[in-house]
Amino acid sequence: MFDFSILTEWIHSTLLGFMPQWLAVTTECVLIGLVLLLTYSVLALFYIWFERKVCAAFQCRLGPNRVGPFGLLQSVADMFKILIKELISLKHTDKFLFALAPYLVILASMLAFAVLPWGNGLQIINFNIGIFFLIAVSSIGVLGILLAGWSSNNKFTLIGAMRSGAQMVSYELSIGLSVLTMVAFAGTMNVVEIVEEQSNLWFIFSGHIPAIIAFIIYLIAGTAETNRGPFDLPEAESELTAGYHTEYSGIHFGFFYLAEYLNLFIVSGVATLLFFGGWMPLHFPGWDGFNAIMDYIPSVVWFIGKAIALSFVIIWFKWTFPRLRIDQMLALEWKYLLPINLFNLVLMVLIIVYGLHF
Secondary structure, eight states: OOOHHHHHHHHHHHHHSSSHHHHHHEEEEEHHHHHHHHHHHHEEEEHHHHHHHHHHHHTTTSSOOSSSSTTTTTTHHHHHHTTTTTOOOOOTTTTTHHHHHHHHHHHHHHHHHHSSSTTBOOOOOOOOHHHHHHHHHHHHHHHHHHHHHHTTTHHHHHHHHHHHHHHHHHHHHHHHHHHHHHHHHHHOHHHHHHHHHSSSSOOHHHHHHHHHHHHHHHHHHHHHHTTOOOGGGGGOOHHHGGGGTTTTHHHHHHHHHHHHHHHHHHHHHHHHHHHTTOOOOOOOOOOHHHHHHHHHHHHHHHHHHHHHHHHHHHHHHHTTSOOHHHOOOOHHIIIIHHHHHHHHHHHHHHHHTOOOOO
């Protein structure tokens, strides 16, 4: 399987050939930033189209089918439309915090986006506490949502922000414990090492029953963390207009919109990393011929394909289940998911100590 570190090292050595080291490092940072922004934008546009198509299929419709082949350019047209929309300035609002909020939301998803290992040797940040960093930066987004709801000086936005804060803080516990369960099984918080340990068998297969329980809880909590149905109470249109971003327009609304879809990809990407081997192909011990065929598929294709497949499941949730009430949503976390998660963590530790896993 191709190692992308060969390509990145060649770029680094080429830049060092005709410029000083400080300038080469600066140039690399700018290039990485541009690639990250481009990938972020393209992926968000694809996810918007993807969800509209999946939603249409569930509702026996066609979805976007006019602008471009299969409606692929519909999201691009919507992007240009939102870019030329007027930024409305409201009276009696905290203008600085009102403008800052969407940037905090987009910053959280961008930082989390940068930690994911996209392929063999293809990662922006790699250090020994990668999972800890990922959990830490992903919690910044709730600050932007709370600021957006409060600074808008609108009772509907404030209610939506408070709902979102309660929801995200609650379900972060379940996400954290699910991740901790798999970190205990892997024995490291380095995302590259976690992927490499799944070279023979993905954790969802080798981690026994606790890995399956952790994956199911992670999927439920991840859906709630991204404010997606049936946990979309912060944006409940029938109750709160558009929730915490009711007063936003133009590109500021676009930031919230993009962050929601990128958070969907990040949740799916982390699940891929922890449970389904990240960019690692599907291998079975002893199946040498099958494993060799799987190695021909590029590592980037494996990672993106798994993440999109898991995103489809989360989208499936939204268009299948009705919206929960706020008390039902919080009861699900505190009365059921959290106790099960704590028990599951202890069970995983016992399995590791006594060597009962595959």
